[in-house]
Amino acid sequence: MKPTPSSAPEIYFDHAATCGARPDAVAEAMLTAMHESANPGRSGHRRSIAAAERVFDARESVARLFGIADERRLVFAQNATDALNLAIRGLLDDTAPPRTVITTRLEHNSVMRPLRALEDAGAIRVEHAPDDAHGFVDADALATRLADDDVTAVIVNHASNVTGLIQPVAAIGAVCRARGVVFVVDAAQSAGALDLDVDHAAIDLLAFTGHKGLLGPQGTGGLFVRDGIEISPLRRGGSGSRSEEERHPDFYPDRLEAGTPNTPGLAGLDAAVRFVESVGPGEMLRHERALAARFSAGLDTIDRARGSNPPHRRVAVVSVEMDGVPSSRVAMRLDRDAGILVRAGLHCAPAAHRALGTHPAGTARFSFGWFNTEAEVDRAIDALARIAATEPASSTPISG
Amino acid sequence: MSVYVTFYSTHDAIKSQRIGAKQGWTCELVPVPRDISANCGMALFVERGSPDGVRSTLEGGGVEPQGVVERDESH
Numbered sequence: 293m294k295p296t297p298s299s300a301p302e303i304y305f306d307h308a309a310t311c312g313a314r315p316d317a318v319a320e321a322m323l324t325a326m327h328e329s330a331n332p333g334r335s336g337h338r339r340s341i342a343a344a345e346r347v348f349d350a351r352e353s354v355a356r357l358f359g360i361a362d363e364r365r366l367v368f369a370q371n372a373t374d375a376l377n378l379a380i381r382g383l384l385d386d387t388a389p390p391r392t393v394i395t396t397r398l399e400h401n402s403v404m405r406p407l408r409a410l411e412d413a414g415a416i417r418v419e420h421a422p423d424d425a426h427g428f429v430d431a432d433a434l435a436t437r438l439a440d441d442d443v444t445a446v447i448v449n450h451a452s453n454v455t456g457l458i459q460p461v462a463a464i465g466a467v468c469r470a471r472g473v474v475f476v477v478d479a480a481q482s483a484g485a486l487d488l489d490v491d492h493a494a495i496d497l498l499a500f501t502g503h504k505g506l507l508g509p510q511g512t513g514g515l516f517v518r519d520g521i522e523i524s525p526l527r528r529g530g531s532g533s534r535s536e537e538e539r540h541p542d543f544y545p546d547r548l549e550a551g552t553p554n555t556p557g558l559a560g561l562d563a564a565v566r567f568v569e570s571v572g573p574g575e576m577l578r579h580e581r582a583l584a585a586r587f588s589a590g591l592d593t594i595d596r597a598r599g600s601n602p603p604h605r606r607v608a609v610v611s612v613e614m615d616g617v618p619s620s621r622v623a624m625r626l627d628r629d630a631g632i633l634v635r636a637g638l639h640c641a642p643a644a645h646r647a648l649g650t651h652p653a654g655t656a657r658f659s660f661g662w663f664n665t666e667a668e669v670d671r672a673i674d675a676l677a678r679i680a681a682t683e684p685a686s687s688t689p690i691s692g
Numbered sequence: 693m694s695v696y697v698t699f700y701s702t703h704d705a706i707k708s709q710r711i712g713a714k715q716g717w718t719c720e721l722v723p724v725p726r727d728i729s730a731n732c733g734m735a736l737f738v739e740r741g742s743p744d745g746v747r748s749t750l751e752g753g754g755v756e757p758q759g760v761v762e763r764d765e766s767h
Contacts, residue, residue, distance in 0.1 A: 336722055336723025347703075546701050
């Protein structure tokens with residue numbers, strides 16, 4: 293029988309997957325760009341110039357947010373996964389002889405799958421950074437490991453999409469810089485939530501997405517490439533520059549951008565970043581962390597439930613396990629009974645769940661956003677308490 | 693005299709127009725004249741500009757022009 297959705301007002305706690313609401317200015321900017329509808333910089337007419345200005349403004353805004361001095365070193369991509377593929381393959385595809393890449397136990401598949409593909413091809417060896425039981429990297433121990441001269445790159449998920457744990461990127465960056473190792477940061481969960489400065493953290497390659505903490509549209513993201521780091525393009529084609537040549541240009545940003553960009557998306561991203569700047573990433577994080585803390589405190593009152601609670605700084609993500617109840621069933625009942633939307637399972641991060649002992653069952657992940665309220669958190673706790681009180685000791689997973 | 697400035701990239705063309713506007717230049721982005729060779733399809737036309745002065749100002753703003761061509765014309 294087809295399930296009947298809850299009639300309760302929706303509550304969206306899946307911001308780690310994509311933001312649940314966006315500032316009105318984002319859609320307005322996108323609509324304007326859609327109406328202008330021209331190919332940025334490909335032609336010299338007024339609409340093409342206007343479209344090129346949209347892309348330019350977005351590049352400047354994101355560069356400003358991340359402390360990137362030369363905005364040309366920021367290239368746009370579809371999302372963080374796209375940017376990470378560009379970073380990893382562009383850096384490592386032609387590595388010879390095989391070199392070692394060190395990463396963390398809390399990586400998303402957007403890092404692990406490109407790495408494993410290169411490993412399977414014999415191009416690299418993958419190794420985990422020394423860490424504690426929660427996956428928090430020990431920068432001092434990493435420095436000792438990097439004393440051996442076989443490591444090409446260190447790749448770190450800045451904030452875990454499973455537990456919210458924030459890695460000490462500034463300390464890791466300093467270690468990598470001192471050893472001449474390329475430092476790659478996946479900021480999918482941290483961009484917009486944390487102050488992030490590529491120089492302060494000595495980041496060589498920074499991948500971000502526009503549609504999560506930055507509150508922008510899906511289909512936007514990008515990669516910062518520090519001057520001096522050699523990245524081979526994965527795509528070549530039209531760039532609006534050097535049109536007489538059949539070789540792709542080697543100057544930035546054109547070197548790593550080919551084909552018509554997502555101009556409406558980038559116009560929306562520009563508006564989103566300006567909104568985030570107007571509020572302040574610190575202020576947003578304070579609000580979201582307060583909600584996460586309220587939620588964790590509520591969880592403590594439910595005997596069968598427990599939340600991830602690593603003893604480190606975190607973004608507003610809490611993974612929940614309920615004794616005897618599969619995460620998929622918890623999430624389904626939250627949706628059907630109370631209109632509460634969370635993500636169950638492994639969150640595209642099986643490595644992280646293995647590290648945390650929650651593989652293969654996974655967790656019901658609650659991720660809080662700027663537009664969430666305390667009242668919504670309280671409703672979630674009430675709903676979880678009802679599920680805990682009514683589910684039999686051993687439920688069967690929901691399938692289909 | 694006026695000048696046409698050509699660029700390697702679209703990004704530099706837009707950046708230069710912003711720099712020129714801040715400087716109070718009478719300038720606009722135009723399609724590159726067919727007799728001028730350029731990487732990027734847009735050029736910055738600066739009315740009553742001196743080639744050296746325009747180049748120097750743009751370089752000070754972080755743009756390396758591909759070329760600066762002086763012309764006796766106005767838009």
